[in-house]
Amino acid sequence: MNSYSPTERSRVKRIHERGRYDKETVFAIVDAALMCHIGYIIKGQPYVTPTFHWREGERLYWHGSSASRMIETVEQGVPVCFTASLLDGIVVARSGFHHSANYRAVMAFGTAKLVSEADKEKSLEIFMERCFPGRWPTLRPVTKQEIKATKILSMEIEEASAKIRTGPPKDDEEDYALPIWAGVVPVRTVIDPPVDDPRVLPGVAAPAHIRGLRIG
Amino acid sequence: MNSYSPTERSRVKRIHERGRYDKETVFAIVDAALMCHIGYIIKGQPYVTPTFHWREGERLYWHGSSASRMIETVEQGVPVCFTASLLDGIVVARSGFHHSANYRAVMAFGTAKLVSEADKEKSLEIFMERCFPGRWPTLRPVTKQEIKATKILSMEIEEASAKIRTGPPKDDEEDYALPIWAGVVPVRTVIDPPVDDPRVLPGVAAPAHIRGLRIG
Numbered sequence: 001m002n003s004y005s006p007t008e009r010s011r012v013k014r015i016h017e018r019g020r021y022d023k024e025t026v027f028a029i030v031d032a033a034l035m036c037h038i039g040y041i042i043k044g045q046p047y048v049t050p051t052f053h054w055r056e057g058e059r060l061y062w063h064g065s066s067a068s069r070m071i072e073t074v075e076q077g078v079p080v081c082f083t084a085s086l087l088d089g090i091v092v093a094r095s096g097f098h099h100s101a102n103y104r105a106v107m108a109f110g111t112a113k114l115v116s117e118a119d120k121e122k123s124l125e126i127f128m129e130r131c132f133p134g135r136w137p138t139l140r141p142v143t144k145q146e147i148k149a150t151k152i153l154s155m156e157i158e159e160a161s162a163k164i165r166t167g168p169p170k171d172d173e174e175d176y177a178l179p180i181w182a183g184v185v186p187v188r189t190v191i192d193p194p195v196d197d198p199r200v201l202p203g204v205a206a207p208a209h210i211r212g213l214r215i216g
Numbered sequence: 217m218n219s220y221s222p223t224e225r226s227r228v229k230r231i232h233e234r235g236r237y238d239k240e241t242v243f244a245i246v247d248a249a250l251m252c253h254i255g256y257i258i259k260g261q262p263y264v265t266p267t268f269h270w271r272e273g274e275r276l277y278w279h280g281s282s283a284s285r286m287i288e289t290v291e292q293g294v295p296v297c298f299t300a301s302l303l304d305g306i307v308v309a310r311s312g313f314h315h316s317a318n319y320r321a322v323m324a325f326g327t328a329k330l331v332s333e334a335d336k337e338k339s340l341e342i343f344m345e346r347c348f349p350g351r352w353p354t355l356r357p358v359t360k361q362e363i364k365a366t367k368i369l370s371m372e373i374e375e376a377s378a379k380i381r382t383g384p385p386k387d388d389e390e391d392y393a394l395p396i397w398a399g400v401v402p403v404r405t406v407i408d409p410p411v412d413d414p415r416v417l418p419g420v421a422a423p424a425h426i427r428g429l430r431i432g
Contacts, residue, residue, distance in 0.1 A: 039264035
């Protein structure tokens with residue numbers, strides 16, 4: 001199974017030719033996004049919480065402490081929408097109507113569960129190594145109390161779809177004759193050089209896993 | 217009323233000292249974010265759709281066509297969570313536990329409604345002028361059919377909270393003596409120079425409202 005099967009829940013409905021369901025595409029977008037937005041319901045009210053995530057195979061993980069409202073109910077398993085989106089450009093057309101965006105987005109559906117106490121430390125290590133390869137062994141070791149205070153949620157992807165737009169605007173054919181500028185304004189997320197904590201000890205410089213940090 | 221009153225729904229629960237409820241802060245984050253994530257429910261399933269938004273006073277607007285699933289039910293009014301988030305930096309600590317992020321985020325709650333046919337054209341103009349000041353009058357005028365095909369959703373903010381983290385890591389006091397690098401890796405979203413549509417007419421250059429485009 002190299003693709004998710006589109007269902008009523010996951011099928012891209014508007015401009016369906018932008019929809020993609022193959023796992024390679026879905027995973028590439030998930031992995032390229034530094035942050036995600038988690039949608040969940042409490043007492044009929046939707047909530048959307050931004051957080052960091054990572055992926056292991058078909059399973060998504062995210063840091064639960066910033067979504068503590070979710071923690072309260074998640075132990076029974078709650079339906080979740082995981083959305084990762086990357087804005088690549090603003091698409092500027094000759095008519096207002098055809099203005100658009102170049103983007104890569106994934107919506108993934110499943111049931112969120114808490115990662116067990118036994119599995120949490122390993123998960124945290126994988127998360128840290130995803131962000132900063134080689135950093136984990138250099139840190140002050142994690143304590144039992146800290147592990148206890150951390151919540152990690154995980155969700156096996158039941159269904160997912162990706163939606164991608166690339167390229168120049170698509171104007172109405174007759175509008176291409178108009179002397180109006182059109183094109184794409186590229187948008188990027190960049191990482192600037194690291195800023196030392198004022199209390200870093202003298203002679204301790206940012207290591208390679210920080211200086212070489214890249215997004216995705 | 218210069219502040220939203222925190223309720224069970226909107227109160228920042230985890231690390232509550234990061235919570236802010238004054239409208240000035242909430243509006244500044246909403247206006248600085250180019251995109252938002254809209255959470256809504258259909259048949260008990262949460263959905264999170266990324267889209268562009270704008271604000272007029274206490275009212276949020278977003279482009280509805282990319283959330284066409286929502287359109288199907290929104291005419292009765294649906295509860296919505298509007299989340300705007302800006303990642304400002306990755307906070308790197310001396311222990312795994314104190315790694316964090318610098319960010320500005322808003323969660324706003326209310327009931328989404330379709331903007332009426334009569335008000336849509338004006339709304340589209342405001343949206344366009346928010347993104348590209350001065351562009352609207354230079355475009356091929358919008359047609360009745362295009363207005364009909366566009367959906368705009370709006371929501372008066374009933375409740376909202378902002379959550380902000382800034383500054384260096386907060387390590388355990390004894391860990392500051394360790395020879396481990398710590399600090400912040402700044403993250404920014406940048407706009408690159410515009411790329412002409414290959415079919416732009418000769419001599420038509422990107423206007424000032426495109427060359428001077430800024431985020432937020």
